[in-house]
Amino acid sequence: MGTPEFAVPILQALLNYPGIEVVGVVTQPDRPVGRKRLLTPTPVKAEALRQGIPALQPERLRRLDSVEELRLLQPDLIVTAAYGQILPKSVLELPRLGCINIHASLLPKYRGGAPIHHAVMNGDAVTGVTIMYMAEGLDTGDMISRVELAIEDIDTTGSLFDKLSAAGAQLLLDTLPDLLAGRSEAEEQDNEAAVYSPNVSREQELIDWSKPALSIWNQVRGLNPRPGAYTIWDGEVLKVWSCAKPDKDEQVNDIPGTVVAANEEGIQVATGSGLLTIKELQPAGKKTMQAAQLVHGGRLSVGTVLG
Template identity: 45%
Template sequence: MSRALRVVYAGTPEFAVPALQALLASKHEVLAVYTQPDRPAGRGRKLQFSPVKELAITAGLAVEQPLSFKSAEAQASLKAYAADVMVVAAYGLILPQAVLAIPAYGCLNIHASLLPRWRGAAPIQRALQAGDSMTGVTIMQMAAGLDTGAMLLKTACPITATDGGQSLHDKLAQQGAEALLQVLEQLTDNQLKPEQQNEQQACYAHKLSKAEAEIDWQQPAAVIERQIRAFDAWPTAYSVYRGQALRFFAAQALRQTNTAPAGTVVAETRAGIDIVAGDGYLVRILELQMAGSKRLAAADFLNARSLLGEHFSKVNS
C-alpha cells in the first residue's frame, strides 16, 4: 500500500473544488492551498474569494495567493512546505521550471481533455464546439510548456447529445478528482508509466471571450447548436432582440428545413422555438433568457410572449 503524501494544492475555480474535497477526505495531508488573488466581482465590485479559497478556509487550511511565482520569495515560501507533490487544477498562474522542481515528485496537473487534444484554457467548451463525441481527463506530470508534460493517467468521458459546457464541466471535475487519487496511490510505488504526448496530434483550446458569444445565424444549424451548448455557463450564446441580449442556453439542431432567411423564427411550440440557420436547417431553442428576466424553458417563455416572425441577425462583427 502506498504511503500518505504531503500535498500542496493549487486551483481557483469550481472545477478545482472536487479534487481538493477528495484530497481532504483521503489519507493524504494537504499542507496549503494556492489560489488566485481575490478579484472584484458583482455590481458592488467587492473582493470575492475563489471557490477553492472558500473551501480552504472552511477546512482550516493555509492559503497562499502570490501574484506570480517569479520571485525568489514566492518560491522560498513554497519550498518551506516541504511537499511531496504539488497538485494543480485550473490554477491560472504559470509555474516556472524552478517551481516545478521544488516538490519531491514534481507537480501534477488535472487537465479536462484527452491530451494532446485541447491543450489550453478552454478544453471543455472547445471539445463541444468541435462536435467531439468523447473527452475526458488527463493527469499530467507538468513540464515547462503549455500542457505538454508526460501523461500519467487518462480517463474517458462520452459527450452526450444533451451535454452543455456546465454539465460536462461537472462530470469532468468529479472524474478528475477520482483520477487524481488513483495516480497518487501509484506515485510512490513506481507503478505509473508516463506516456509522452504526440505533438502531431496537439491542438489548442483558445480562451473564451464575450466577443464570440453572439450567434451568426448564417452558420449551419449543427454549428449553432454546439455553440449554444458549449457556452451555456459562460459567455452564453445570444442574439440581439430589441436592443438587448436574448440569451440561449440549450438547443437542438433539427433535420427539418425551411426556406425563410437565416435567423427567422418560423415556429413556436411547447417543444421549443425554431429558428432557421444558414444551411436551411432549423435550430430549436429549448431554454432562453431575456435581459432582466429569469432563465426559462421555451414553453414557459412562450406563456408571456411570442417571437414568431422575428428575424435575428448578427449585430457585432
C-alpha cells in the same frame, strides 16, 4: 494548486487520502464578484479555510517571495487543477516527486484554458481527464494516466464540468499509489497532434445563423452556463441558453435568423442548414425564461429576424 469549483473535489480527495498531509493550498487572489463587486475568495480557498489549511494567493507565482513561501512548505508533490497560472521552472523543481496536473481533456487534444467549452462546442462525442507531469510549456508534459467520458446530448459545459471534476478526483486516487511508490510510467505527448483551446472570446459567443443548426446547438450548450451564446434582437443582446437538438437537416428557404414558428414548443429559427428550436432564452435586463413566455407576451413573432 487550484482555483474554481472544478478543483474542490480534487482537494477533498487529497484530504481523504491515507498518509497524505496537505500542507498548503495555492489559489488565485480574491476577486470582485457580482453587481456589488464584493471581494470573494475562490472556491478552493473557501474549502481550504473550512479545512484549516493555509492558503497562499500570489498575484504572480513567478515572484521570488512567492517561490520562497512555497519552498518553506517543503512539498513532496504539487498537484494542480485549473489553477490559472503557468508554473515557473523554480516551482516545478521544488517537490521531489514533481508537479502533476489534472487536465480536463484527452491530451494532446485541447491544451489550454477552456478544454471543456471547446469539446462541447466542437460536437465531440468523447472527452476525459489526463493526469500529466508539468513542464514549462502549456500542457505539454508527459502523460501519466487518463480516463475517457462520453459527451451526451443532454450535456452542457456546466454538466460536463461537474462530471470531469469527479472523474479527475477518482483518477487521482487511482494514480497516486504508483506515483508515490515511484512506479508510474509516463508517456510523451504527440506534439504534432496538439489542439489548443484558448479561453472563449466574445466573438465566439455571437451566434452566426448562417451556420448549420447542429453547429449552433453545440455552440449554445458549449457556452452554458457561462459566458452564454447570444444573438441581437431589436438592437439588444438576447442570450440563448438551450435549444432542442436538430433531428434532421432540413432545406430552409428563409433568411438565416428568421423566426419561422413560435409556439408552446419554443421559437423555431431558420439557419444556414436546417431549423433550430430555442427552448430557453434571456432578453436584456430580464431573467432566463422559457421561449414560450416571450411568445405569449407578444414580444417576438413569426417573421422576426434575429441577428
